[in-house]
Amino acid sequence: MKKQITQLVDDLDGTVLEHGGTTIRFSLEGRSYEIDLSSDNADKFRRAMAPFIAAGRATAGRTTSGVRRPSRNASGELAAIRSWAQSHGFTVGDRGRISAEVRDAYERAH
Template sequence: MAIESIVVSDLSRKPGATTVSFGLGGTWYEVDLSPEEQESLEDALEPYVKVGRKAGATPVKRRVVPETTPEERERIREWARKNGYEFAERGRIPKKVMKAYDEAHDIDRNK
C-alpha cells in the first residue's frame, strides 16, 4: 500500500503547494503556497528585495592593533606612568593611553 501526501495552500486550500520561508521583523515564517500565490508574494516583495541586502552572520569586528615595536611599547608605558596613567604591567596598552601618547608626540598611526 502506498501513501501519498498532498500539500495544500494555506491561503486557498489548492493542492500542489510548496512551503515558502520568509523573514520579517526578526521572525521567520513558513507558509504553504500554490505556484501562483508564491509568484504573487515574490512580486509584492520585489521592490524591497531590489534595494535590500542579504542578511548573513553578524559582521566580525576587526581588532585594530597599532603597529609598534616592543621598544616603542615600553616607551609608551614609561611615558604613561610618568603622566599618571594606571594600567596593567602586561598586556594590551589601553586605547586612551595610546591616544594620549600619540597626541603628545604628534604621531598619526592612521597613515
C-alpha cells in the first residue's frame, strides 16, 4: 500500500500548518503573488500592509486576458462592512474610505 501525505507549510517560517492557516493573494507593481501563512504570520502581514492599503485606492481587478472582473466592493460589500462596523462599535462614515483596521476586523469576523 502506498500513502501520500500533503502538508501545508508556512512560506515565511517553514512551520507545518497543522490547523489550517491561510493563503493570502496580493499584487505589487503588476505582479500577483500568493503566500501560505499561519494565522499569526497572516495577522503580521495584514498589520504591515494596513497603512499602505488605507492610503491607497482600490481598483477593479483584471485578469491576464485583460477582461475586467467586478471589484470586491461592487456587490454591496462596502454597505455590509459599514453596517457591521457601526453595529460593533467602530466609527465609520456613511461614505468614503473604510480603514484597513475595520476591513480586517470584518474579515476576521466572517
